[in-house]
Amino acid sequence: MSIILEDNQPPGFLRLGPTWYHEIPFLPHGWETTNDRGSGSLKHAAMKALLRDQSALKPELFEYVHWYLAEYLWDSLKRCNKQTMHMWKIMASVYPVQFYKVSPYYCLNAGCPKKPLRDYMGILNSEDFRWRAILTIATTYCTATDLTTIPNIKNLVALDVHSELYTSNNAPLDRVGVNNDGLLLQDGFVRGWIESKALQHLRILRFYHQHEMTVASLGALRELPELQLVVAYECKKITEAVQKHDKPANGIIPIKGWSACRLDWFWENHGTSKTIDDNLLALHNVYQSSLQTPGEDSRRPSSLPTNLPILEFKLPTVDHSRRDRVVVHSRYNAKSIVLFTRDPVKQKLDIAKQQRAREKRTEPPEKGDRPAKRAVMKERGPMDISETLNQFF
Helix, strand or coil: CCCEECCCCCCCCCCCCCHHHCCCEEEECCCCCCCCEEEEHHHHHHHHHHHHHHHHHHHHHHCCCCCCHHHHHHHHHHHHCCCCHHHHHHHHHHCHHHHHHHCCCEEECCCCCCCCHHHHHHCCCCCCCEEEEEEEEEEEHCCCHHCCCCCHHHCCEEEECCCCCCCCCCCCCCCCCCCCCCCHHHHHHHHHHHHCCCCCCEEEEEEEECCCCCHHHHHCCCCCCCEEEEECCCCCHHHHHHHHHCCCCCEEEEECCEEEEEEEHHHHHHHHHHHHHHHHHHHHHHHHHHCCCCCCCCCCCCCCCCCCCCCEEECCCCCCCCCHHHHHHHHHHHHHEEEEEHHHHHHHHHHHHHHHHHHHCCCCCCCCCCCCCCCCCCCCCCCCCHHHHHHCC
């Protein structure tokens, strides 16, 4: 079962931290207080007492709770439409096998950010990889600090960065450091991501209207071992760099270790439907498509188990799921949309190189029959510089 919740909370509700900026932890007032058969059972009363404030719940409380009781609690939350991200994370952490069969995917479509985006990063992160994270953010609401904290999400597998203005009646409550035009992503931020040695599980990366990005950033992105697809959607400098090339026979241009293809060229070889479904629709669908069994396209297998649940967060909400609208926009901007995929030959070489490096690190040090010699400075007598000085007199 997949869960997608919309942020529809009225302004001024009680806030208990970043987890509750867009959801309310309390059960609806008066929910199931009475029924046709009289008072509820003791089990029902205990359930209501436990779930009346989800912000007080922690994974440790469920350590000795059997799964059938936990599933009963989760189903009860479904009845009152209170299956929150907080409770989903607890269930995914404590019951990884059973809960995956019940709710393998959770998505929170948030409205305008209530706080700087860096305050939200910890919500998605899972240091022990209990779930995979997918993030959509708007640079319209970003500061430099926000962008540099993205690598803190260790379990991030797909990222969508756009700059489209979000129209909403609810303005952000705190926009410190954010101007009206927002902050566009630049090559320097991408290099910072690479230098942090993070994002090792990032597989899909899409840029929308990031006009400061250049093809130089693509060279840096090759250092991410699992990154398979980069989509540059109306990124001015990247578009100009690709348009300088004439269309080759196979429609692919090698750029910075990637196979670059304009969308209109791709359509001529593969057709519109495949391109839309595999690259431009909802980020979750694009990620799932990239997990197909490696074969002729030499796609790299996932480094994270594919039976881990997926947690998606959109700040603010951007809808790429409406295929009709995506098709219209992509046809209009086809020459300004560039798809970058791994060069199959270079990817095989990269994988072999990384495998040799891992094997070398695990090999025990060579031990010979002779004991290892230690470097010792050679003893020297006192220096006599009289002869040298005599040459000058």
